[in-house]
Amino acid sequence: MAVKPKYYETLYIIRPDIKEEELAKIEQRLRDALAAHEGEIIRFDKWAQRELAYEIQNYNRGTYYIIIFKSLPGAVAELERHLRFYNTDVLRFMTVSITEAAANKEKAAQENKAAEESSPAAEAAPAEAAPAEAAPTEAAPTEAAPAETAPAEAAPAEAAPEPAEETKTESEPATAEPTEGGAN
Amino acid sequence: MESPRDRKYFARKKVCRFCTESLEMNYKNIDTLSRYITDRKKIVPKRNSGLCxxxxxxxxxxxxxARFMALLPYTVLH
Incomplete structure (x- = not known):
């Protein structure tokens, strides 16, 4: 049985003091990697620039980039190989598989997202002070919710051919992080 | 007749907020997630969170x- 393409979401953190051309180079390389594996990029943009919850490679800030794409599972390994290649610039990356509905919603929301781009960053910022504001303030964008939760329930059934539906491949950049083990 | 034991505690009915309000549960949605971690950044247990x-x-x-992506801390000791 042929392997079907799936939808994935990759989030990666770039160190804050990176040069523009380096940034463009990484982006281009990732795009090429996906293109080479017939991946279809649904969204590729900057998600947020924010304080890291803990120090990674002596950085306390980071710029988050998000890629949402559709591809065969093999492309994920390839993409991550490229991310690992830039392990001094890419502090952290993670790929999760997402549901088709979530991906489609993303596709549709792509235009609106550009306008709202500043808002996720703003609501992400006070995360450190979060327990205090844990009270009644409900900042969660409810409009995004239904499509997100519903397919999650439906997912296990359709994922039958492949045992792991929500494959999470997370990997730290290959270089050893001296701070990491001790700090935790 | 109501026994004293019944009145001792409020039988507050817990409903799963994610099921009833269909909130978005996503690792990027830190505001929502951070309501379910304690002061010490532990995950709130089911008995307290009231989730299904x-x-x-x-x-x-x-x-x-979210922790892995440094969106949430693992501990307060970082």
Missing amino acids: ARCQRQLATEIKR
Whole structure:
């Protein structure tokens, strides 16, 4: 049985003091990697620039980039190989598989997202002070919710051919992080 | 007749907020997730969070993802 393409979401953190051309180079390389594996990029943009919850490679800030794409599972390994290649610039990356509905919603929301781009960053910022504001303030964008939760329930059934539906491949950049083990 | 034991505690009915309000549970949605971690940044147990089993499992996964991406801390001792 042929392997079907799936939808994935990759989030990666770039160190804050990176040069523009380096940034463009990484982006281009990732795009090429996906293109080479017939991946279809649904969204590729900057998600947020924010304080890291803990120090990674002596950085306390980071710029988050998000890629949402559709591809065969093999492309994920390839993409991550490229991310690992830039392990001094890419502090952290993670790929999760997402549901088709979530991906489609993303596709549709792509235009609106550009306008709202500043808002996720703003609501992400006070995360450190979060327990205090844990009270009644409900900042969660409810409009995004239904499509997100519903397919999650439906997912296990359709994922039958492949045992792991929500494959999470997370990997730290290959270089050893001296701070990491001790700090935790 | 109502026994004293029944009146001792409020029988506050717990409903799963993620099921009833269909909130978005996503590791990028830190504001929502951070309501389910304690002062010491532990994941709030099911008995306190009031979530149903499925949502609680999903919540734990999403919190762990957020932690890995440095969106949420693992501990206060960082």
